[in-house]
Every structure is written in C-alpha cells, then in structure tokens.
Amino acid sequence: MADLKLTGVEKAYGEVRVLRDIDLTIEKGELIVFVGPSGCGKSTLLRMIAGLERITGGTLEIDGQVVNDVPPAQRGIAMVFQSYALYPHMTVRQNMEFALNIAGKSKAEIARAVENAARILQLTPYLDRLPRALSGGQRQRVAIGRAIVRDPKVYLFDEPLSNLDAALRVATRIEIAQLKEKMPDRTMIYVTHDQVEAMTLASRIVVLEGGGISQVGTPLELYTRPQNAFVARFIGSPAMNLLPGEIVETGPETVVRLDSGGVARTAIPTGPEDLGLLVDLGVRPEDLVETDGPALYEGEVEITEALGEVTLLYFVPRDEEGQVVAKLPGIQADLRHRTVRLGADPARLHLFHEGQSLLYRDRTELARA
Numbered sequence: 001m002a003d004l005k006l007t008g009v010e011k012a013y014g015e016v017r018v019l020r021d022i023d024l025t026i027e028k029g030e031l032i033v034f035v036g037p038s039g040c041g042k043s044t045l046l047r048m049i050a051g052l053e054r055i056t057g058g059t060l061e062i063d064g065q066v067v068n069d070v071p072p073a074q075r076g077i078a079m080v081f082q083s084y085a086l087y088p089h090m091t092v093r094q095n096m097e098f099a100l101n102i103a104g105k106s107k108a109e110i111a112r113a114v115e116n117a118a119r120i121l122q123l124t125p126y127l128d129r130l131p132r133a134l135s136g137g138q139r140q141r142v143a144i145g146r147a148i149v150r151d152p153k154v155y156l157f158d159e160p161l162s163n164l165d166a167a168l169r170v171a172t173r174i175e176i177a178q179l180k181e182k183m184p185d186r187t188m189i190y191v192t193h194d195q196v197e198a199m200t201l202a203s204r205i206v207v208l209e210g211g212g213i214s215q216v217g218t219p220l221e222l223y224t225r226p227q228n229a230f231v232a233r234f235i236g237s238p239a240m241n242l243l244p245g246e247i248v249e250t251g252p253e254t255v256v257r258l259d260s261g262g263v264a265r266t267a268i269p270t271g272p273e274d275l276g277l278l279v280d281l282g283v284r285p286e287d288l289v290e291t292d293g294p295a296l297y298e299g300e301v302e303i304t305e306a307l308g309e310v311t312l313l314y315f316v317p318r319d320e321e322g323q324v325v326a327k328l329p330g331i332q333a334d335l336r337h338r339t340v341r342l343g344a345d346p347a348r349l350h351l352f353h354e355g356q357s358l359l360y361r362d363r364t365e366l367a368r369a
C-alpha cells in the first residue's frame with residue numbers, strides 16, 4: 001500500500017494559487033526529494049503534508065486514510081527544520097525527551113528511545129550538553145534525534161543542511177543516507193536547493209516549477225531523459241546547453257542544422273512531418289568533446305575555469321544570449337582565446353520543441369508517419 005498519496009492537491013492564499021494539481025504517490029520506504037527554484041512551493045507542499053498549512057483543494061492520504069483535517073501530531077509524521085528549533089535551555093537529552101514526555105510515555109520507554117536515537121546518531125557523549133556547546137552539525141543531529149525518538153512513519157526534512165558549512169554538509173548528508181539505510185521502511189521527504197543532495201539521497205526526485213510538478217523520476221532518469229527543457233536545465237551543473245536550430249533530416253536518426261553554424265546528428269527518431277521543425281538541441285557540458293570531425297559547435301573560448309579534475313570552457317561573452325559551456329577533463333587553461341571544435345555522441349543529445357522533449361512524444365504517432 002502507498003504510504004502517502006496526494007490527489008489534485010492545491011494551495012491558495014486568498015485568490016493566489018501557489019500550488020496546483022499535485023498528484024503524487026509515495027511508496028513506503030522511499031526517500032523523495034522536492035527540488036525547484038525559489039518560490040516554486042517546495043516548503044509549502046512539505047508543510048501541508050506535515051499539517052502545518054491547510055490544504056485548500058484535493059486530498060492527502062496517509063496509509064489509505066484521508067488526513068486533510070487530521071492535526072499534525074496525529075499524522076505519524078515528524079519534521080526536521082533547517083533552523084534545528086532546539087530548546088536552548090534544555091540539554092540534548094531533555095530536547096529529545098520533550099515530545100515523549102508530552103505524549104505521556106513511561107520513563108523507561110523514554111530512556112530507551114533516547115538512548116537508541118543517540119546511538120544511531122552517535123550523540124551518546126553529548127547527551128548532557130546544552131545546544132550552545134555543540135557544533136552546527138551536532139545540533140542538526142539532535143534535531144533529527146528528536147524526530148527519531150517519536151518513531152514516525154514519515155520523516156519530513158526542510159533544507160536540514162543549509163545552515164552548515166560545505167564540509168559539514170557533506171558529512172551530514174552521508175549520515176542522513178546511512179540513517180535511511182538503518183530505517184529502510186521509514187518514508188522520508190526532503191526539501192533542498194542542493195542538487196548534489198537531491199541526486200545522491202533521492203530514490204525519486206520531484207521537480208516543482210511555478211506551483212506544479214514538472215517531472216518525477218529517479219535521479220538518473222531526470223539526468224538522462226528530462227521531459228522538458230526546464231528539468232533539463234535544472235538538473236546538472238553547469239546547466240545543459242540549448243542550441244536553437246532546425247531539423248533537416250528525419251528518420252531513426254535526426255539531423256539538426258544549428259543557428260550557430262554546426263550540424264548535429266542525434267539518435268532521436270523523428271518522422272517526415274518533423275522536417276523543418278524548429279527545435280533546441282540540448283547537450284550537457286560534460287558530453288561535449290574536442291573533435292577534428294564534423295563540429296556540433298565551434299567557437300573561441302572566452303573564459304576558462306580550471307577546477308582541477310575538469311576545466312569549464314565558456315564560449316560567447318558571458319552576458320550575451322546563448323552562452324555555451326563545455327566541461328573537459330583535466331586542466332586545459334591554455335585553451336583560453338583559442339578556437340575549439342566540439343562534437344558529441346549522438347546518443348547523448350536531447351531535442352526540445354517548444355520546451356518539450358521529442359523523446360516523450362507518442363511513439364504510435366511516429367510509427368504512423
């Protein structure tokens with residue numbers, strides 16, 4: 001049975017609809033990550049699941065029960081916030097005991113739950129400290145500990161790592177992945193701005209755009225088969241290049257003449273009716289390679305960024321439309337101001353028409369043509 005089911009969920013503040021038509025089924029034990037640009041509604045959706053925001057349309061079911069009007073404490077859900085929300089005058093142990101005391105659990109039960117959570121999170125040595133005597137990462141673990149002691153069916157994380165510095169973020173991200181492994185049947189929903197967190201933690205990612213779902217899929221599905229140009233550019237860093245052009249040859253392979261002068265052969269099938277179609281060719285920076293053969297793109301390198309294991313090459317002055325970025329292995333700083341010819345494997349190219357991927361068109365239509 002599905003753990004959580006959202007059907008036609010919407011959120012309106014007065015006249016303003018900030019979320020609409022949210023249909024999503026989350027299976028028990030999944031780790032779902034909500035991503036999307038600022039203001040797309042990630043936190044609002046999470047808070048509606050938690051019961052902290054009223055659902056203004058549609059239904060939310062947990063374990064087959066509609067819970068739209070069930071108060072937060074009775075939903076079997078625990079939420080971990082970005083700000084930790086610890087009680088500063090209470091020790092780690094008291095912070096973790098708090099909700100269980102309110103719930104009227106026995107002393108023995110509380111002690112067992114707190115010790116178990118402290119062990120899972122390696123917080124045992126800190127149980128008698130106050131939050132101010134802990135590092136940011138340790139405080140966030142206490143916040144997670146407060147959720148664990150309640151043994152919820154569903155954990156909600158609202159950007160839990162965004163207050164941590166880069167190194168701690170990585171360490172805590174790995175701890176969350178390990179925590180999930182220790183609790184395989186617990187469902188987790190996680191909101192983040194951070195692509196690496198989304199790609200590494202998620203069993204499935206939900207990409208939100210302007211209050212609606214743009215695509216749902218495993219991290220690799222979103223990376224290799226984005227349904228639209230928005231997801232294509234949102235997942236992956238630097239973003240996928242989109243080069244405008246026209247289809248000049250159709251068939252099992254499609255040939256696109258690009259406005260920038262190059263020609264691209266793609267492994268995406270098209271039919272005769274697609275001849276002359278205006279498209280955007282999508283190519284990820286990491287899929288561009290230097291070539292002596294036919295070039296998909298040729299240009300002078302404006303800027304290089306050497307990151308050690310890779311070098312980013314920027315073509316076209318940075319502020320102009322149509323910036324193209326290539327990611328080549330190793331240190332290539334001497335390519336600055338040189339003209340470089342780039343090609344790509346046809347199987348790694350994408351085609352979008354009016355923002356939608358041609359890969360996802362109805363195949364039967366293609367077969368008829």
Ligand SMILES: Nc1ncnc2c1ncn2[C@@H]1O[C@H](COP(=O)(O)OP(=O)(O)OP(=O)(O)O)[C@@H](O)[C@H]1O
Nearest residue numbers: 013016018036037038039040041042043044045193
């Ligand atoms: N109380 C409110 N009244 C009116 N509009 C609101 C209210 N709370 C949030 N919004 C609007 O709802 C939209 C979604 O907000 P939300 O905080 O869910 O976005 P988000 O994707 O989490 O953004 P961020 O990544 O910046 O945290 C935003 O446009 C926001 O301005």
